[in-house]
Amino acid sequence: MSKRIALISLQSIDRLEIVVTNCRKSLAQVKGETGADYILNGGMWNPDGSPCRGLMVSGKLLSNTPWGNVPGYAWDGPGDIALTTDWQSGANFIAVSPMIHDGKALDIPYAAAQGGKRGRSAMGLVNGCLGLYCSSDGSVDASAPEDLQKELLGLGWDSAMMLDGGGSSQCDFDGQQITATRKVHNWICVWTKGATKEADEKEESTMSKIVCLDPGHGPGNVNGSPDGAYKEYEFTWDLYTRLKPLLEQQGVTVVCTRTQDQVPGLTARANVSNRAGADLFVSLHSNATGGGGWSSARGFVAYTSSGPETAERNQAAVDILDAVEAQGVVLFGTGKPYHELFTVLTATTAPAVLLECGFHTNQEDVALLSDSAYRDKLAAGIANGILTCLGIDAVEQPESGEPDQPSSWAKEAWKKAVALGIFDGTNPQGNLTREQAAVILDRLGQLPEQGGG
Ligand SMILES: [Zn+2]
The missing domain is CATH 3.40.630.40 (Zn-dependent exopeptidases)
Structure with missing residues (x-):
């Protein structure tokens, strides 16, 4: 597989953080040291190793060179993450190349070096979930920014932002990986709630x-x-x-x-x-x-x-x-x-x-x-x-016309018929066969004995 997409229910996320490793650690090292359930390469950086575009981690502003008045993702916790131009609205902020806002395509800001058919990484929001996207550089799933935008729109993403791509694109989504050798500046890391996650899902299924x-x-x-x-x-x-x-x-x-x-x-x-x-x-x-x-x-x-x-x-x-x-x-x-x-x-x-x-x-x-x-x-x-x-197990519906209770207009007569032993008290609205009618008439004494000689 040269492409992976993860949709993680925001309610199931325990922590969502940007982990900075300053181009010194591999994906495997980040996985080993953080134990994060989902890891995706994050923002871009300059040749000298300093981060670029917008980056704020736990309240510390590391880079503020956005493309003008274009949005990035800001959040304090997973519950309030949003694509916004207000980079101070959360303790964390990352801005690379926003692509979709309110379900609509944006003019994607990107430098020439980011263009063309390359491995792609993106984060976004879709239907109450954090979406993470990764495709491998040099693979059949490599794409141009405009194609990635079309694909994510087609998948119904409400908002999306392209992250650093090309040889940087790599991920570990709950064990499903796209690997690359590059040690990137920072990583989007998600820890899920584990056991409580299953409980939440169970609760949701009863709604x-x-x-x-x-x-x-x-x-x-x-x-x-x-x-x-x-x-x-x-x-x-x-x-x-x-x-x-x-x-x-x-x-x-x-x-x-x-x-x-x-x-x-x-x-x-x-x-x-x-x-x-x-x-x-x-x-x-x-x-x-x-x-x-x-x-x-x-x-x-x-x-x-x-x-x-x-x-x-x-x-x-x-x-x-x-x-x-x-x-x-x-x-x-x-x-x-x-x-x-x-x-x-x-x-x-x-x-x-x-x-x-x-x-x-x-x-x-x-x-x-x-x-x-x-x-x-x-x-x-x-x-x-x-x-x-x-995920709904269909419950067998009673055949119409076979409820357990007689209609209100028939209650009185039904009671008498059951008392007389004409009916056994079940299935008051069931159909009557000709043989059943004969037995009823016989029980009512309406059928004279046949003369036997
Ligand atoms: Zn039609």
Whole structure:
């Protein structure tokens, strides 16, 4: 692996510090001496070994040569870290080349020597986590600053800053390493809470999860089958109405990006998810091949904004693909998540997945997509995949019509029937078979004995 990305929940961080070693210690030495769980090379330095751009460690200002009024990360503790131009707002401050602020791309300030395709290191904030990024110099994952910025935007990072790169890029993320021989000036070090970390995660799992569902398009949209019989926006709304109760039955809070008659823009849809603090965003669509006529491509496909395959969004996509396939749904192409920088995927802070449930330009798929029982299968598969990815063990729901209590209007009669031994008192709303009806009539004395001669 020539690239590593770590997302560390801010709540699980015990200490977040800049460790200065003045170019005298290797990554292995820093690991051995500090025992930090996550280590990443930090800021830049001058040929004489003095640090440059902005650097303050535990209240001591070591360098203050920022690129002008551009932000760096400031913090006292892990709970208050922020990308800010106010370098005195915390005891620690590091400024190199900021790339993303409030989820938006910045003009990246960097010197010529930092440009080109090189190993890259970055830190950032994403969805309540500290993000650490490292790619190896000279590897396939080396990239230009602008490409790194695009990648981190695609991963939904709220803010990000490129650190020193090239031959300096190296890390140890909880044992997963990218190694280099260079002894750098300073290191970003993170110690997690260990045992208490697991307790926190357990507690979190009992809290209600929020899923934002996005029924694609809306009234007036022309996407549909070539013969005009099937409309994508009608399908996506109907699928949403089937999916929502399946999630709510399992204690999931469902937020929707629109009402049935609304057609919000793509960024507005992402904002609904972001404001709700959703744990997962799922956009519902059906697919089309170009050309306007019928075509042979068919099957279910899931999109996310980018790799790596270990990213939460890609794991969510795989969980959903596995679960819909288990319902007998045919998958398109490789059956693995595909990557596209769709706005609803890149503008959402939650892990985001866009599902194309079949091709409305394929006659076989349209027949399925138009079928109520098939829509139920899709809803069941997608719901199961979402529950798996959220770590929720689905609780079996009682079959509708089989509650333990009779309806209020039937209580009196039910009591009498049980007292007379016509029913045994269970399953008051169960269906009655013809043989059961015969036994009831017999017990009521309505069936005369057959004459036997
Ligand atoms: Zn669509």
